[in-house]
Amino acid sequence: MKSKFLRYLLMALFLVGILVVTGCSDDSDTAGSDSDSGSEETGEDSGESSEERMELRVFVPTFSTEPPTDDSPVLKKIEDYTNKDITMEWIPNSNLEDKFNITLSSGDLPHVMMVPNKSPSFISAVEDGAFWELGPHLENYPNLSQANDIVLKNSSINGDIYGIPRTRDLGRNGVIIRKDWLENLGLEEPKTIDDFYNMLKAFSEEDPDGNGKDDTYGVVVSKYEGPWDVMQTWFGVPNKWGEDENGELYPFFMDDNYLEALNFFKKLYDEGLVNEDFAVMDPAQWSDPVVSGEAGVQVNVLDEGHRIQEKIIDANPDNTDPITVIKSVEGPTGLHNLPTSGYSGMLAVSKTSVKSEEELKQVLDFLDKMNDEEAQILAENGIEGKHYEIVDGEYQSKIKDDPALKAEVDGFNQMLMYLPEAKSLSPSSSPLRQLENQLMVENEDIVVANPAESYISEVYSKKGQQLDNIIFDARIKYIVGQIDEAGLEEAVERWKSSGGTEYMEEINQLHKDAQK
Structure with missing residues (x-):
């Protein structure tokens, strides 16, 4: 009996709760709109947007002593455009590599990290499985799929893509x-x-x-x-x-x-x-x-x-x-x-924060949207009417002489990959x-x-500087007449005996492996 009574009591309380919540909701809608149906639609959309938004931490460099805060109107616009709640982790560019290594060591990696280069620490982290291999997924995104093949290869690690290159002019x-x-x-x-x-x-x-x-x-x-x-x-x-x-x-x-x-x-x-x-x-x-x-x-x-x-x-x-x-x-x-390398750092996706392929798809959707024209303009130029104007069809920035406005914009372009091209103003x-x-x-x-x-190459990581110096020194000496063709040949033999032969063997093995 007691059990049945408790069940009925709980059911009654539950129904009262629903009526209270519904009543509050109705009062709110009535105050805000003449149309009940319109109010319900707005409430439903807002709820869905809040539930769908992924929280995203983004690690990028800043060249400013006062990077944008969480209250930046530009950040709010970027969040709305990409449907993400974004926390920017700004790192002074002068300290970027050290901070990158410290963050790797901590194990608490943001979702998206700007990798300054293919440093030994990043390569080691890749080998330890800390970052997602992105290559197989890029074809599913309209902007990311248009990355230049040479630049992708240049930024890859033994042919695998662990970061979206922040493209620069290859030519x-x-x-x-x-x-x-x-x-x-x-x-x-x-x-x-x-x-x-x-x-x-x-x-x-x-x-x-x-x-x-x-x-x-x-x-x-x-x-x-x-x-x-x-x-x-x-x-x-x-x-x-x-x-x-x-x-x-x-x-x-x-x-x-x-x-x-x-x-x-x-x-x-x-x-x-x-x-x-x-x-x-x-x-x-x-x-x-x-x-x-x-x-x-x-x-x-x-x-x-x-x-x-x-x-x-x-x-x-x-x-x-x-x-x-x-x-x-x-x-x-x-x-x-x-060519140049065609990129300046890349945006990598960590496996410590992005734990599933479903989450990875959301992050890649964010990165893809950041290449859209609207997102590029927001990140590079800000908001029209506030940070810039278009006068007689010409772009005119308003932030150059206004530190407060500049602090709302400056640095978001570090998230840009410019794929397939730059579209900012x-x-x-x-x-x-x-x-x-x-x-x-x-x-x-x-x-x-x-x-x-x-x-x-492991050989090059240990002996690269020495090997390069042998060849570059010989080139200069030949140009200025200090050695002849025989001297060039001697330099090549010295290069081989100093580790060059091993280097060639290793590179060719890597090349064969990449063809499989």
Whole structure:
């Protein structure tokens, strides 16, 4: 009897509870709307949105001393757009790698982490199963599926994708030329390696600045190795590793075209077409000779062109259009260029916070939506009318001179991957900047991929610096005439005996494993 009585009592209390809740709900709806049906629909939608929203912790760098707070209206808009409750974990960029390692060691990993690079600690964490392998899932998302294959491979670990790359211009390298010098000498932009040589010769010997003095030369190079790496691809030299007809990989300096490239560099040096002090020149001063009118050419990232031009115009406002840029020149095997890695860090998904494939799908949906135009504009530019305006079709930022507004926006772009492209807003650019951007896109068709970029070599992790120094030192010594072809061959043998042979064997084994 007591048991039956208790059951009835509990049922009665339950029904009273329902009536109380319903009554409260009805009062609320009536106060807010003339329509009961509309009120119920609004309440239902709100409840569903709250229940569906996944809580997401995002670990990214900040370059600001005052990154956005949780109250940022931009963050609220991003949360609404992606249907996620987001907690930003801002890490000072100067301390990013240390904090990344500390967070890995703690075992308390946020859902999404910006990985600064393929560091040993990240690779170790991947091997320990701390991050999701994302490759098989990308095809299911409209933006993520459009990631550049070369960039994906560059950012992968032995061919597997453990992070969405924050893409940057893959075809950023090119040639910066004093356009005013070309015009003074009646020269066209070079199309071939021979044209390039003839231009450097003219810049060195034909008084391109018209001052009547023998005070100019062709191309400026610093101790940074990049320009030689770029120019040797013009001759058909591989990007770090080549692949023979049997599918075997070999290092670039064993390529048949490598010596031809070195002989060209040596010719430039012997004829005074490149600065004599290139091997010791500080890269911080690398652009100065082009700005000051000593050198006419620099092989560098294309966007350095407009920075050089702005400095020339500041010094001489009458010289309004002194610089042009080209992407490459044609060599014996066609038109080639050296790519950048194509990314700056990547967004990885941890398994400690994201415990199931269903949760992974929600995180990937978030990352995919962050590539939509609306999300990119929010993260990069803020909210229209508050952080920027569109005046006569032109973007105008309002945050530049307003620290409070800037603090609501600054840093959210660290979550952006720009897939398949950047869609955020920017001010109108100069014709030179437009040309730079155009060539960066065109370069993607001619860049030379490194077939071993994704392979993680234990030999290289221990001996890479020593091995690289042997080859780079030999290249410089050959260019300046300190060694001959026999000296180059000796350097290659020293490279092999110092661990290079093991390195080649390991890379080829990794390459074979990746083909399976």
